Structure formats: structure tokens, C-alpha cells
Amino acid sequence: MTNNTVNTQFNDAEALVKAQQFPAALQILNKLVKAIPDHQGALYLKAVCHRYLQDLSQGIDTLNTLQAYYPDYGRTYQELGHCYRAQAKFAEAISAYQQAVQLHPGLLASWQQLALLFGQINEPKLVQEAQDKIQEIQSLPKYLLAAQSAFYEGRLAKAETLTREFLQKNPSHVPGMRLLAKIAVKLNILDDAQILLENATVIAPHSTDLKLELIQVLQQRQLFSKAHELALQTYLENPKHALSELAYANQCVAIGNTAIAINHFTNVLSELTSHAAVYVQRGHAYKTIGEPDKAIADYVQASELKPDFGDAYWSLANLKTFVFSDAQINTMKTMLARPGIQPTDKYHICFALGKAFEDHQDYAQAFSYYEQGNTLKHQQLRYNPDETTQQLQAQIQYCPPQLFADPPTGCDSTAPIFIVGLPRAGSTLIEQILASHSMIEGTSELPNILSLARQLGGRYKTDNLYPENLASIKTEQFTQWGEAFIKDTQIHRSENTPMFIDKMPNNFRHLGLIKKILPNAKIIDARREPVACCFSGFKQLFAEGQEFSYRLTDIRQYYDDYVALMAHWESCFGENILRVQHEELVDDLEGQVRRILAFLNVPFENACLDFHKTKRNVKTPSAEQVRQPINPNAQHQWQHFAPYLTSLTEHFQSD
Structure with missing residues (x-):
């Protein structure tokens, strides 16, 4: 047709x-x-x-x-x-x-x-x-209702046109401003969304809903201090408003004030006693500070309050140390078969069942559920691996070694350490080791570099200005961006340590940008045996991003693209990149730790070998694993699934 x-x-x-x-x-x-x-x-x-x-x-x-x-x-x-x-x-x-x-x-x-x-x-x-x-x-005026329907049905261009036409005639119409802000968020034009919502709060200063929406936009823009300040103000204005207190708790989590956040989550739960999602949020906070028993209690409570709540089961599985009972497995299977279960809950439960049957050593059923969950998630994302390949090849094309041959540009800070690589490649272990050193602070997977790269890409995704435009940017601008990175990340760290870690794995895609704004930054490439790394990513349901990980052929292609791009970066500034092979770190902990610390020009400290004793916030899926001594057997777990991984094993064996 x-x-x-x-x-x-x-x-x-x-x-x-x-x-x-x-x-x-x-x-x-x-x-x-x-x-x-x-x-x-x-x-x-x-x-x-x-x-x-x-x-x-x-x-x-x-x-x-x-x-x-x-x-x-x-x-x-x-x-x-x-x-x-x-x-x-x-x-x-x-x-x-x-x-x-x-x-x-x-x-x-x-x-x-x-x-x-x-x-x-x-x-x-x-x-x-x-x-x-x-x-x-x-x-609501009918014209704005039509715009609203277009927005919620995914017709963003139509929604934007209708809303702008309406606001030209009604410039102070708060619902119209809110709708245009939502459209801007969807289009990732967050500065516009912030301006619209800030102006709307001037017109309607007592609207809590407006302030809550503005807090979300500020957080997405990485303006964590401002978001936290507004959340605190909104909560103090509405101390009995549960959603205001919940917003404040979430902003406390965002800046690392997890203990304070837990107190406020608890207050919210005293008001919203059957709100399963808040139990999961508090459970995440307990997991972050290393209290797994309390996290488990909250996740279980959430699953009992809402038996089809997939995130509760996946949160238990994502601890990596929790083992489901037969009763919990049967409940998940019942929920999975229930008509009308939402796709999000369905794929969360599939991933949880995959982990449950893997723990029970039923690898055929485990893989079946992992595969089902990945298929559902992939259908939702509609990821195109060839587009990613083109984006990474563009980095190679537009960031040749000569781009970095001139005198260094950017901020001269020696504080940042970037740990990059694929997810599940061992980066959290490296971070925990280094964060045990008295001169180095672990922060989180900071979104600042990815945000700057999106900003450089242009107002709309189709602009595709970056990375080609790196060659035409003035030196002073790189310096400003580098100084802004140091300033904006300060909220995630203390004043006492001379170095800090940004562990966002996807930063490997932007090392050229990083070296232009922070030429003295150190880069650690966390590398893992390809089949183990790819399959570990395939088993992981990520909170956001990592769209490549939900099909084995996609993650295989992404791994190849990553290796090719890292080889290019090594040709550009290899003296500032240290490759750390996960298997070598597991087999020779002290030798590799000494090698990493020498690369960073800091003295050896025994605390780095006792990394599992270090008390700190860890938000990644490996949080509980890095609070235990290294388990050498873990690196071979993928072999139980070898019959189902021929698309990986045959590909990488041929390399």
C-alpha cells in the first residue's frame, strides 16, 4: 500500500x-x-x-x-x-x-x-x-486542549505550533506556558522549559505543581544546587504536602544527602502508607548508603502492596546478592501471565525472573526470561545501532590527532579522573578502590559531559552540529566550559580531596571534548573480556540510557564501536589514558592497584586493597558487590549461558 x-x-x-x-x-x-x-x-x-x-x-x-x-x-x-x-x-x-x-x-x-x-x-x-x-x-480553551492531545499522543511539532499560536494571543496563560515547557522538555530544550516555568511561577506564585515541575527541569539541567534550594523552599512552604516533601527527599538524594532523604521518605510513607513507589525510592536510598537489609524490607513491602509492581522485584534482583524464594517466584510468574499487565512492569519482572532462575542454576529458564525482558524493552526503545556507529565514527572523523596538537585549551585543573568504558565492565570496582584513597573522592555517574555534548549538538536532534564544530570553537569557550564543569560538580564532592572521579561510562564517546575543556584530566578505560561484558549488560535492566544493551547483536556492535573509538583516542592522547583489564585486576589486585595509582601520581595506600571496607554512597547496580571482597569466580558466570550466546562467542573468537 x-x-x-x-x-x-x-x-x-x-x-x-x-x-x-x-x-x-x-x-x-x-x-x-x-x-x-x-x-x-x-x-x-x-x-x-x-x-x-x-x-x-x-x-x-x-x-x-x-x-x-x-x-x-x-x-x-x-x-x-x-x-x-x-x-x-x-x-x-x-x-x-x-x-x-x-x-x-x-x-x-x-x-x-x-x-x-x-x-x-x-x-x-x-x-x-x-x-x-x-x-x-x-x-481549558479548545485550542489548547487540541495542543495537549497532540503532545500526549507524540505529535510534538503539531503540539508546539498550536501552543505557540495560543500563547501569542494569551502570553500570560499559565496552563499554556506549562504545556509549552513540557514540549520543550520532550525536545530536550531545557533552558526554554526553565524560563517558561520560572515566568509561570511569577504569575502563579502559590502553585505547588508549577514549582515541582520546575524542580524536575532544574535537576535535568544539572542545576542541582538550585533544584535542591527550590525543593527545600517548596517543602517549607507546604510541610504537610506529601509530594513537596517527596520532591525535597529526591533532591537530597541527588546531591548525596542520603540520610536526610531517608528521613523525609519515612515522613512521606507515614502519610502515604500504601504508596509502593515511595518504598522503592527509600529502598534505593538504603542501598546507596550500604544498608541492604533495610533496602530489601522496603522492596518486599512494595511488592506486597502492589504485586504487579515490576520495579520492586527488579530492585531486589538488582541488589545482586538477594535470592528469591519459591513463593516470590510463583507470584512473579502469576503477575507476568495476568492480562493487562503494563509493559514496563512486565519487562521488569522478566529481568527479575531471569536473575531468580540463574540463582537457582536453571540457566535455560533464566536465559528465556532475560531474552523476553530484553525483547520487550527493545520494542519500546526502537534503538538503531547503525545510527550509533555513525555517531562514534564521526568522533574519529572530526577529532583527528592534530586537533589536540596545538597548545592545550581549557581549564588547567588536575582534579578530574574519568572512568569510562561499557557498563558492567568493572568501573564501579575501580571507583571503589580509588575512592578508598585519602586523596581521591568518588562521586557518581555525573551527567555534565553528556549534557554539554547535547548542547553542542544544536537546539534540535536533527541539527547534528557536534563533534564537527569542535574545530571552530574559540579557546576561551573551552576554558569556560572546563571551569564550569569543576564548579558545577562541586555539589557532589567535599573540599578536602584534591582529586575526584566521574564514573559515567558513556563519556568514552566524548573524550575529545573532555580533553579540550580539561586537558589535564586523567582517563581510565575499564575494559572487560567482550563476551562477559556484553552478556552482563544484556542481563542488566538500566534505569535509563544504554539502549544498545537490549539485543545481543546490538551490544556486540556497540562493543566493536567502543574498541575502535578507544583505539582512536589512544592515538590522540594515549599518555593520559590507562587501560585497566578487569580480569587482570581480579587476578592481581595489588599489582594493578599500584599501577593505577602510579598513573594518577598518588602514593600507594593499603586502604585501596581493603576497598570493600570503605563507607560511601554507591548508586550503581554493583553497589553491594563492591562492598565485599573480590569473587574471582564471578568473571566466568557467563559460561553457564554459552549455548545461548553463539552470536557473541563466534563473533569475538574470530577477532
Whole structure:
């Protein structure tokens, strides 16, 4: 089918649905879906037709297909709610409508149904919340409602055009400003979002919701001090407002004040006793400071409050030291088979079950669940490995050795140490070893370099100005960026240590930029045997980023690209890069530690060999592993899965 034919047929079907001629519409829609299985509009209207024709099971099946292709499409869940309501499955209907308005807060029909259903189960507070939302939606101008719908359905260009046109005529309309700020966040134009929200808070200074949205934008811009300050101010203005206190707790976590954050998470839980997500957040905080038993208790509590809460189970698995009971495994399997489970919960549970069966040495089932979870996550991301290859090759093309041959540019600080590489390559172990040294402080996986690279790329993703523009940037600008990096990261460290670590693994993609702004920075390349590294990444469900890791062929290609780019950086400034092979570090801890410290020009200290005794915040998945002595057997665990990894073993054995 040509695009014109597809559009004509869809428009015809849509007109038939509006005319309530559902059988005729269904004939067209079935042909469309057969030709284009992931046609969003056709799948949605097909489900609507099935519901009106009283074929609810077929409607739900169609919605499950739509959900798999487009997990963030709010109307899917609204229609699912209608189907469950028609089946008198009111609990399932409430859950579906709640998911619908979480994804698309402007869905009036979902709020109306929630108001009715909450009334039936005698939840007056929730009825009032739904009625407030109904009133808010009905008070919005139709033009802005159209823009809002376009935004929540992923039509960002249309949403931006409509919202800007509206604000030109109504420049002080706060809901319009908030919507344009949301669009800016989605387009990663965070400075615009910040300005819009700051201006909106001047117009509506008592709006807590506005301030909470601004706090999120400030955090995304790495303005952690400002975000923390605003969160504290908002909490002090609203000390009994649970979401304000929760925002403050999260900002305390962001700047490393984890103990304070835990106190506030606890206060929130005294108010929101059944809020499973807050238990997970507090559990993460306990994990960060090295209190795994308390973290486990919170994660288990979250899973019991909400048995389909995938993140609770994955958080337990992600401790790497927790072993699931048979009862917990059975609960996860039951939840996984439950109709209507959300894709996010589904893939979290799959990864958790993979870890559970690996611990039980049932490697066939473990791999099956890992593979299922990765497939679901990959479908959601729609990652293109060839685009990444082109981006890394652009670094080689536009950052030749001669770009760094002139006198150094940038800030002359000798403080930063960058540990780079692939995730799960042993970088957390290296960080923990170095952070045990009296002259070196461990911070976190800092987002500053990635943020600067995005900024250099241009206002829109399609601009692609970076890294080609590095050659034309003035020396003074590199210096300013380097000094800003040192200043902006200060909130994550103390004043007492002369050196600090940024452990963001993806910084390997931007070492040219790093050397232009921080020419004296030291770089450690955490390298691991390729099959072990790739499979360890495949088993890991990352909180964000690392889109390459959810298909074995993708992670294999990424590993090759990483090796090629690191070889290029070594040709540019190899004297400032130290490669540390994980297997050699495990086999000869003291020898490798002495080698690393000599590279950094700091004296040897025995505390680095007793790294597992060092008390510090660790946020990465390896947090509990690096608080224990090295386990030499861990590096060979992938071999249990060798029959399923031929796409890796055959590729890397041929190298």
C-alpha cells in the first residue's frame, strides 16, 4: 500500500466509526492492520469497533497488541478501561483509567469514569481529585486542549505550533506556558522549559505543581544546587504536602544527602502508607548508603502492596546478592501471565525472573526470561545501532590527532579522573578502590559531559552540529566550559580531596571534548573480556540510557564501536589514558592497584586493597558487590549461558 492509499482507507474507516457503522469500519481496519501490523490509529479504532460490537475479548486482544507497540499511548488504557467496565471488572477498569490519565492527563472520559468508579467504592478524596481534574480540563480553551492531545499522543511539532499560536494571543496563560515547557522538555530544550516555568511561577506564585515541575527541569539541567534550594523552599512552604516533601527527599538524594532523604521518605510513607513507589525510592536510598537489609524490607513491602509492581522485584534482583524464594517466584510468574499487565512492569519482572532462575542454576529458564525482558524493552526503545556507529565514527572523523596538537585549551585543573568504558565492565570496582584513597573522592555517574555534548549538538536532534564544530570553537569557550564543569560538580564532592572521579561510562564517546575543556584530566578505560561484558549488560535492566544493551547483536556492535573509538583516542592522547583489564585486576589486585595509582601520581595506600571496607554512597547496580571482597569466580558466570550466546562467542573468537 502507498501512503496515500493507507491515509485514504484510514480516513474512510474513521468516518464509518463516527457514523457508528462498525462492521463496515472493521472490514477496512482489518485490511489495514494486516498490511501494517503496527498502525497505531487502525489498531485503536479496531479495538473501539470490537467493543461496540460486544466482542470485548477481541477488543482487549487488539489493545494488548497496540500496547506492545506503543506502551505510552494513553488512549489504549482508556479503551481498555471501557472494556473492563463493560465486563464489570471494576478494579481492572480503575487501574486502566489511572494508567490512561498518568500517560495523558487530558483524557476527560477517563477522569469521568474514575469519578464514578471511586464513588462506587466510597473513596471521597479520589472522587474529589477526579472532579477537580474534570473541571480543570473543561476550563481549558479548545485550542489548547487540541495542543495537549497532540503532545500526549507524540505529535510534538503539531503540539508546539498550536501552543505557540495560543500563547501569542494569551502570553500570560499559565496552563499554556506549562504545556509549552513540557514540549520543550520532550525536545530536550531545557533552558526554554526553565524560563517558561520560572515566568509561570511569577504569575502563579502559590502553585505547588508549577514549582515541582520546575524542580524536575532544574535537576535535568544539572542545576542541582538550585533544584535542591527550590525543593527545600517548596517543602517549607507546604510541610504537610506529601509530594513537596517527596520532591525535597529526591533532591537530597541527588546531591548525596542520603540520610536526610531517608528521613523525609519515612515522613512521606507515614502519610502515604500504601504508596509502593515511595518504598522503592527509600529502598534505593538504603542501598546507596550500604544498608541492604533495610533496602530489601522496603522492596518486599512494595511488592506486597502492589504485586504487579515490576520495579520492586527488579530492585531486589538488582541488589545482586538477594535470592528469591519459591513463593516470590510463583507470584512473579502469576503477575507476568495476568492480562493487562503494563509493559514496563512486565519487562521488569522478566529481568527479575531471569536473575531468580540463574540463582537457582536453571540457566535455560533464566536465559528465556532475560531474552523476553530484553525483547520487550527493545520494542519500546526502537534503538538503531547503525545510527550509533555513525555517531562514534564521526568522533574519529572530526577529532583527528592534530586537533589536540596545538597548545592545550581549557581549564588547567588536575582534579578530574574519568572512568569510562561499557557498563558492567568493572568501573564501579575501580571507583571503589580509588575512592578508598585519602586523596581521591568518588562521586557518581555525573551527567555534565553528556549534557554539554547535547548542547553542542544544536537546539534540535536533527541539527547534528557536534563533534564537527569542535574545530571552530574559540579557546576561551573551552576554558569556560572546563571551569564550569569543576564548579558545577562541586555539589557532589567535599573540599578536602584534591582529586575526584566521574564514573559515567558513556563519556568514552566524548573524550575529545573532555580533553579540550580539561586537558589535564586523567582517563581510565575499564575494559572487560567482550563476551562477559556484553552478556552482563544484556542481563542488566538500566534505569535509563544504554539502549544498545537490549539485543545481543546490538551490544556486540556497540562493543566493536567502543574498541575502535578507544583505539582512536589512544592515538590522540594515549599518555593520559590507562587501560585497566578487569580480569587482570581480579587476578592481581595489588599489582594493578599500584599501577593505577602510579598513573594518577598518588602514593600507594593499603586502604585501596581493603576497598570493600570503605563507607560511601554507591548508586550503581554493583553497589553491594563492591562492598565485599573480590569473587574471582564471578568473571566466568557467563559460561553457564554459552549455548545461548553463539552470536557473541563466534563473533569475538574470530577477532
